[in-house]
Amino acid sequence: MNQSISLLRQSLNTASRRFHTTSSSLSSQRCRRQYSIHVDAANASKLAELDSRKLSITKTTTPKELLPAEELVFGRNFTDHMLSVEWTASEGWLAPRITPYQNLSLDPATCVFHYAFECFEGMKAYKDTTGNIRLFRPDKNMERFNKSSARIALPTFNSESLIDLIGQFCKLEERFIPSPRGYSLYLRPTMIGTQRTLGVGPPGSALLYVIASPVGPYYPTGFKAVSLEATDYAVRAWPGGVGDKKLGANYAPCIVPQMEAASRGFHQNLWLFGEEEYITEVGTMNLFVALKDKKTGQNELITAPLDGTILEGVTRDSVLGIARERLEPEGWKVTERKCTMKELAEAADEGRMLEVFGAGTAAVVSPVRKISWKGSTVECGLSEGTEAGPIAQRMKDWIEGIQYGEEPENPWSVKLN
Known part of the structure; x- marks a missing residue:
């Protein structure tokens, strides 16, 4: 199965290169657009695994003010930072980064826009009565995330490494996790295909990112049927x-x-x-x-x-x-x-x-x-x-x-x- 996908990727990228002129190739080399990578055919004998030890952190210089708990609306407000990791078919997983929350820069031909190469998870971080941060069954979320990703020809990852990265991300954003029962930090791990191509085939590059939103009870008016x-x-x-x-x-x-x-x-x-x-x-x-x-x-x-x-x-x-x-x-x-x-x-x-x-x-x-x-x-x-x-x-x-x-x-x- 993996060999078939690799051959398909090579065929796709070979065909794609035939439609690019020398000048456009030189331009691509001079200016590599962040989060939207044009990838050559896979040629690495062993792709890099997702490694949480390579994480770099760049903190925001403009931290947001916290909203009062009663004003939190599900999925409307976000924390100061985001976690992101890029993947390419030639290198595997690149070094993960935590950076200030920001827009993504994607080419109009990026495959996620045209063929829906996108999957995600929904999970939460909580604070217990002693102030500890807790995740609820993150292994199950990672297991499902990998299944979803594999089903649409996106890369899979080491679950323990991503759980570790999400844990570090949560600790950095700890001030956004409300303490009262019923409140939490909603986490949205997402993966998208980022290759610039209108050809239909497995993406040669992808982006995994995690954003977070502080949330209150899902029912603002109470527990209603x-x-x-x-x-x-x-x-x-x-x-x-x-x-x-x-x-x-x-x-x-x-x-x-x-x-x-x-x-x-x-x-x-x-x-x-x-x-x-x-x-x-x-x-x-x-x-x-x-x-x-x-x-x-x-x-x-x-x-x-x-x-x-x-x-x-x-x-x-x-x-x-x-x-x-x-x-x-x-x-x-x-x-x-x-x-x-x-x-x-x-x-x-x-x-x-x-x-x-x-x-x-x-x-x-x-x-x-x-x-x-x-x-x-x-x-x-x-x-x-x-x-x-x-x-x-x-x-x-x-x-x-x-x-x-x-x-x-x-x-x-x-x-x-």
Whole structure:
């Protein structure tokens, strides 16, 4: 596989060179544009690995003023610095840098603009009650980041090295991490293809960068249940596609259906798939359903299986892990299986529906009050005046307790030294 990609890169770059005149080549040599590199065919016998020991840091001379915690809006304000690492097919990973937050300089022909060579992650840094900085399961984010990158022919990296770099970045930006429970520093690792070419092929250069935004609770008005519109006229992902990878290309096509749902008074889409109308995701989160089994009466917590149509959510995996550890001893059955919208509607009609909630990094869990489906309303187990069911509330409390270091020995909470 790697040999095939290398041959394809060589073929692509050989063809690209044929279309460049000698004068343009000399011009390129004189002026190498930052973050937008034209790469010759790969010829290195061993490419450099990502090495956190080579990090250089240039601090800003104009530090920003901190916003009051109550004024923080998710993803609107950013810290003083950014972490960036360039990669080329001929050299591998170059030395990582932390620099003042700045614009990128990219040629109009850069491949990310034309063929969507872009993937990203969403994770957070927290402060515990003693002032330590903590990351929540960063190994899972790095594992998914590498899977996403490999799927679109971008380079992979050593996970431990990137975690170390992100840790150093977080310590430099420590003053931006709010202390109160419910507040955090949202981290956005991103990778883009940066080769200047309109040819379709694996990029010969890439940029990995990390920016950060201090954030408050995802729900400014409190922990509120949302309403969903079951969406069968548009598909988020399909088997064999890239719905299980965190690619920017997965998100833009979902905005119009979300706007249509909002115009009808709903907060998010519930994405259905196929003639069977299998439940997949809710908005940009994984979905969990708690109901009583029709035959046995046993409480069951259900989420869709990892069949390629849903994202491998870190919060999803955390809910499953905690449920198997703490709910199964209480008699719950925890399953990853296909579940149809019809099954949900029947459970609601028969009084077996307990609760429904989404799970994701931004909100941890998001309780669901009702779902609009085929002109009818499916009630999701919440009584009037109740904003969250007991399982959603317990999951939120359990996961946040780990994130903020209230379970200091829990391996999911990584304290930065």
